[in-house]
Structures are given as C-alpha cells and as structure tokens.
Amino acid sequence: MRVLGISGMHSSVNFKKRVLPGLDDRHYRVVQGLDSAAALVDAGGVVAAAAEERFTGEKATGAFPLQALRYCLERGGIDLSEVDRVAYGFDYRRSELDDLSEYTRRRFDEVYSAEATRSQLHAHWPGIDWAERFVAVPHHHAHAASAYHLSGFDSALVLVADGMGERESMTVFRGENGTLTPLRRVPALHSLGTLYGAVTLYLGFEFAMDEYKVMGLAPYGDRARYRDRLDALARLGDDGTYTVPLLGENRGWLENETHAGAVRALTGLFGPPREPGAPLEQRHMDVAAAVQSVLERTLLHVLRHFAAETGLRRLCTAGGVALNCTANGLVARSGLVEKIFVQPAAGDDGSALGAALYARSLETEQPVVRMGMPYWGPEFDAEAVAKTVENEPGCTARRASGDEVVRETARNLAEGRVVAWFQGAMEFGPRALGHRSILADPRGPHMRDHLNSVVKQREDFRPFAPVVRREDVHRYFEVVEGAEDMYAHMLFVVRVKPEHRDLLPAVTHVDGTARVQTVAREDNPRLWELIGAFGELTGVPVLLNTSFNLRGQPIVRDPGTALATYLRSELDHLVLGDFLVVRDEA
The missing domain is CATH 3.30.420.40 (ATPase, nucleotide binding domain)
Known part of the structure; x- marks a missing residue:
C-alpha cells in the first residue's frame, strides 16, 4: 500500500x-x-x-x-x-x-x-x-x-505537545501492538507550545520560528529570579494535566490572533517587552530561563503521572515542544522512562x-520498526554535481577519491578552516545530520563567535552542536548508558564532562551542556571516517556541526544552491560529494 x-x-x-x-x-x-x-x-x-x-x-x-x-x-x-x-x-x-x-x-x-x-x-x-x-x-x-x-517500541507512552492541533495542545497516548489509544487531552487554551511562543514574541523574536532562540538564551538567565511568578504561567493539576492562566488573558478572537493579552500580562509580570533587534538585557535572559523552567516542570509532571498510571517505561514524543532539546535532555536524565524516541522532524x-x-x-497491519537516519530527501549523483561546478566563475573544483576527500577535509578542519559539507540525500527535519552541514574545529576558543557573527550572521548567544562517533560519546559527554542511539538525531542536550569543557569551547554552552549528535559507522560512513581522521590529527574525535544555510535561508537542498551559498559566504571550503571546491583568489 x-x-x-x-x-x-x-x-x-x-x-x-x-x-x-x-x-x-x-x-x-x-x-x-x-x-x-x-x-x-x-x-x-x-x-x-x-x-x-x-x-x-x-x-x-x-x-x-x-x-x-x-x-x-x-x-x-x-x-x-x-x-x-x-x-x-x-x-x-x-x-x-x-x-x-x-x-x-x-x-x-x-x-x-x-x-x-x-x-x-x-x-x-x-x-x-x-x-x-x-x-x-x-x-x-x-x-x-x-x-x-x-520508534521500534511495541508498547510505549506517546506524548504529543505543540501549539495546538484542531482543539487540543497536548495529547497523551498509549501505543501498543501498532495501535494508538488517547489517554488524556489538554485543550488549546492551555497550550505549553503557545505559552512558549507568547514569551518568544515578548522577547522580540518571531512566533513559531524563534522558540529555539529562547531555549538557547535561557541558560544565561537566573531561574530563581522569577520563581514566585511561575504559577501565573502554568499551574499543575492533580490528574497529570495543567492549566496555562496566561493565555486566558487574550480577550476575544482578535487578541488570540496576536496574543496581545498574553504579552500584556507578561509585561505586568516582567516589565516592558523587548523590541525586535534591541539589546538583550539580563532581565530578558531571566524571563527565558523562567519559561524554560515552567516547560520542564510541566512536562515532568505529565510524564511522572502517566508513566506511573500506565507502567510504561518507554516514551515517544513529537509536536513542536519535542524540539526543545533541553527539556528532552532533562527527561532522559530524570529516570522516569528507560528509553526515549523523539521523531527528528517533530514539528x-x-x-x-x-x-x-x-x-x-x-x-494494513505493519510492524513498529526503528528508523535509522532520516536521509529521505533529494540526492544528486556525481554527474549532477560536475555540471554544477564546471566552468563556475569564482571557484575551482577538483574531483578526488573518497579517502582523499576525508583526509583533505580533516586537514582543513584541523587547521581552523570552516567547511561546508554536502553529501548524499538531504535530511528530513530541522537538523543537519551530516549531509547538509557546516563543519568546524570545536577546540577553537573563538570559533563559535566567528561562526555566529561572520558565517551564519546570527545572535552571539546561540550554541553549536558537537558530532561524535557513537563509540566515543561517553569519553566526552554524559549520556544515558545503553541508549547511545537515542542521540543520533541531535535532539537531546547533555552535559559535557567537566574535564573536557575547556577542550571543546566552541560546542560547550554557557551552562556546560551540548546538543550532541552521535554517528554510527553504518549510518554515515564518510562522516564517521572524517571524525576519525580529524581525531587522528588532533587527538579529539569531535567536530562542530551546524546546518548548511545562512541567516533567513532554509538548509540547502541541491548542489546549485550549495555552491551559490558558499560563494556569497565567508565559508573557507566546500565539499560537494567527491568534489573539493575552493574560492578563487580575488
């Protein structure tokens, strides 16, 4: 079928x-x-x-x-x-x-x-x-x-949380024998996703676009500063659900279209909203920390109740809230469930x-299977790449063997250059998982600032993710033992081991955490080999991995967009399949 x-x-x-x-x-x-x-x-x-x-x-x-x-x-x-x-x-x-x-x-x-x-x-x-x-x-x-x-889980607790579906904003399901049975619903008026979005608006960012910026800003804030005001954002109920009083401040259908009432209430709680592009104050960081704290507290409340009620020890999550990697990491560390599967295109x-x-x-009856990597997008063969780069003004392209691509790229990365990496089929979902990536040396103390300000042209508080071979992840990061495959899709924030935080400054956030991605050899052989080759040169088999795009641009899809993006950027090198591309000297 x-x-x-x-x-x-x-x-x-x-x-x-x-x-x-x-x-x-x-x-x-x-x-x-x-x-x-x-x-x-x-x-x-x-x-x-x-x-x-x-x-x-x-x-x-x-x-x-x-x-x-x-x-x-x-x-x-x-x-x-x-x-x-x-x-x-x-x-x-x-x-x-x-x-x-x-x-x-x-x-x-x-x-x-x-x-x-x-x-x-x-x-x-x-x-x-x-x-x-x-x-x-x-x-x-x-x-x-x-x-x-x-997910590969025959039986599991399934949690969906987002802005809203048709009339609900959270649904808890029991998944068993291929069937999904709803257990509890939370109406849209009490949406965790919309609450987070309203705070995103209040902080001067884009609704339904920039919530991840609030997540990245939160570790700079003081979670204790507004602790006495958190109940105005969300209140926990006795049945594993909750209410979000703030959204009730929207009066009538028009305010629901702008969240003017919610922003007005936030102003009463925390002071005037930040204008887009205005400097970030400590108060703004503290508000981000407060809403992140509310989100985490509420999710743990829901999971604690329904894990106890059902006895299920495996969890599947999707919906926009499931893209909050900090909350996912907290749930993984909580011990409430043994394994978690977050669908990589959770939005x-x-x-x-x-x-x-x-x-x-x-x-049709179908077995519940464990997916691998979501490399389900367009793929381009060597002939298509060759047509893209031949006679392109402003750059020189050279075709190389697979081993040479790995060795040359590892050397460039070890010498501090930033490389755009375009391989195989495009990823599905918001994360670049090694096929449409920008790669860099995570050891450079100034690399994060360079990438944010010069290459990606984005806010300086935004963190970058490390990518590491699965067999090396425990060496550098605190991940759940026996669940290494859980981290393949870059959806969990974990602690960087204290002894390695100074070694990995470009991928260690201000709170000592990182949104780690693990790579198994069978899932992405070339990236796995590249990380290993970089490790042989530097002693650190970890790379910085971020999406191959510039500010306001979706992740690149095809070789032509990749080349055009490279040529208008400050990226040092471009690898298109087996082609090594370098910008000509002016």
Whole structure:
C-alpha cells in the first residue's frame, strides 16, 4: 500500500494578511499550518520525505507542498494515480468556535477545512477522484504516529505537545501492538507550545520560528529570579494535566490572533517587552530561563503521572515542544522512562509523515520498526554535481577519491578552516545530520563567535552542536548508558564532562551542556571516517556541526544552491560529494 502524506495550510498566512491588514509582521506567523511537507510511505517503510521550504527558499512556508509532492513521487518512481491514499495531517470539523466572527467563519472555509486542501490537489491533479483517496488525519494522531511507528517500541507512552492541533495542545497516548489509544487531552487554551511562543514574541523574536532562540538564551538567565511568578504561567493539576492562566488573558478572537493579552500580562509580570533587534538585557535572559523552567516542570509532571498510571517505561514524543532539546535532555536524565524516541522532524513538517503512517496503519497491519537516519530527501549523483561546478566563475573544483576527500577535509578542519559539507540525500527535519552541514574545529576558543557573527550572521548567544562517533560519546559527554542511539538525531542536550569543557569551547554552552549528535559507522560512513581522521590529527574525535544555510535561508537542498551559498559566504571550503571546491583568489 502506498500513502502520500502532506502538511501545511496553503493560504493561512496570506488569508490573515488579506483579512487583517495592518498587524505587526510578526503577528502574521500566529497561524496554523506552517512547515508544509510531503512524505511517501509504502509497505516497506518510508520512501521519501521533504519540506517544501527546501524547494521554494521560503523558510517555514505553509504553502501547498507541490514541489515536495512531486519529489516524493519521483523518488518512488510512481504517478499520483498509483497512490492508494493521500493523508492530510489535520482534520478540522466546523464547530461553534468557528462561528465567533466573520473572520473565523471565513478562515474555516478558506484555510482550515479539508475541502481547502482537496481543492489544491484537484487544481494540480484534476483527473483523480479525491473523495475516494483523500484522508484527513487528526493532527495529534499524525504527530503520534510519526514517532510511535518509527520508534521500534511495541508498547510505549506517546506524548504529543505543540501549539495546538484542531482543539487540543497536548495529547497523551498509549501505543501498543501498532495501535494508538488517547489517554488524556489538554485543550488549546492551555497550550505549553503557545505559552512558549507568547514569551518568544515578548522577547522580540518571531512566533513559531524563534522558540529555539529562547531555549538557547535561557541558560544565561537566573531561574530563581522569577520563581514566585511561575504559577501565573502554568499551574499543575492533580490528574497529570495543567492549566496555562496566561493565555486566558487574550480577550476575544482578535487578541488570540496576536496574543496581545498574553504579552500584556507578561509585561505586568516582567516589565516592558523587548523590541525586535534591541539589546538583550539580563532581565530578558531571566524571563527565558523562567519559561524554560515552567516547560520542564510541566512536562515532568505529565510524564511522572502517566508513566506511573500506565507502567510504561518507554516514551515517544513529537509536536513542536519535542524540539526543545533541553527539556528532552532533562527527561532522559530524570529516570522516569528507560528509553526515549523523539521523531527528528517533530514539528509540523513531520505531521505529513505521521499522517501517511497513520493512514497506512488503519488499512494494513505493519510492524513498529526503528528508523535509522532520516536521509529521505533529494540526492544528486556525481554527474549532477560536475555540471554544477564546471566552468563556475569564482571557484575551482577538483574531483578526488573518497579517502582523499576525508583526509583533505580533516586537514582543513584541523587547521581552523570552516567547511561546508554536502553529501548524499538531504535530511528530513530541522537538523543537519551530516549531509547538509557546516563543519568546524570545536577546540577553537573563538570559533563559535566567528561562526555566529561572520558565517551564519546570527545572535552571539546561540550554541553549536558537537558530532561524535557513537563509540566515543561517553569519553566526552554524559549520556544515558545503553541508549547511545537515542542521540543520533541531535535532539537531546547533555552535559559535557567537566574535564573536557575547556577542550571543546566552541560546542560547550554557557551552562556546560551540548546538543550532541552521535554517528554510527553504518549510518554515515564518510562522516564517521572524517571524525576519525580529524581525531587522528588532533587527538579529539569531535567536530562542530551546524546546518548548511545562512541567516533567513532554509538548509540547502541541491548542489546549485550549495555552491551559490558558499560563494556569497565567508565559508573557507566546500565539499560537494567527491568534489573539493575552493574560492578563487580575488
């Protein structure tokens, strides 16, 4: 059975701009349906998956994933007529909430309804009976399936937390024998994801885009400073759930569209909000620390209750909150569960994959398998790379053997150069996992500042991740024994061992932690060999790994974008498959 999954709401942002002109630009991201993507699954597993942003260049776009769909069909070697189902990762049904105003009525019809998405499919593939093939999947079921069906855990507690699904913001499931059973739901009015997003707005960042900046800023803050005000953000209940009083400060549907009431309440608690681009004060760092503390405290409360109630000792998580790597690391260290699987595309791009997996599970019995690396995106052969680099003005490209690529790159890295690394099939999800990466020496005391200010052109408080061979991870990092594969997707913050923090300054955050990625030889042989070669030269088999993109740009997809990005950047070297590329001297 072949199932295509899709996510995103094509007109979500444009509808809001058209109907509510004059809002702050940041408020147009307070919408459902960003991060559109497509995925193809069959009886053998995941065939292809990619986010639409990688094709259009518009970061986090919610546009109908036409190019991602076409890619998935091409990789599967099929036409859309050969697909049994197209599964969509939302299942909105009209309710009284949609009749609150003319705006919300129109929004349901033009954005939220299944018909709005079916009309996009019909416009591009008019000859297909979509009434038969289209399946709307409840959003949290899609997220849950994306994690559970790829976890390898036959039975597990499954936690989905995000801004909101259709009407809920957290759902706890029991996953057993391939079936997902909801145990408890928390309504959207009490959303941890939206709370974190409202604080993101308050701190002058982009809603549904920059929450990871708040996570990175939090370790600079004092968690104790606002401890007496945390109950105003979230209150814990006796049944393993919670409430978020702050979001009740939004008065009416219009304030829900801007979170003006929530920001007003935050102003009363913590002082005036930070304007975008304004200097960061210690107060802002302390607010970031406070909301991170609330998120962690609340997640532990939920897991403590439901782990005890169900007796389940394995956990799967998805939804945007599952991308909070600091909270994931705390849960891993808590001892509440033995193993955790976080779906690497845990945001709404991953709901496309989950919708496909869920729809497949309804019609065919499938074993729960452990996924490997999410290298499900476009791949380019040597001929395509050669055409990209031949006669390109401004650079020189030389084809090398695999061993030479590894040795030459290791030497450049050991000598302090920054290398863009483009290999194999593109990763699915927000993390560069060794195929679309920028690599550097983690030992350089000034490397982090250089990458932030000159190469990536981003805020100086942002940390970078280390990548290490799986067999070496315990040497440098405090990870859970026996669960080394848990860290393959760069989704857990762990402690750097104290004796190595001065050795790894470029990847050790201010609080002595790092968002580590482990690499197994069978998952990525060339990266594994490169780390080893760098270790032979330096005595430290660890590299700095960050995504291959510049400020405001999605991670690069193809050789042409990779080369163009390199040539307009301050990157020292580019490796495109087997081609070593260097910028010509001016």
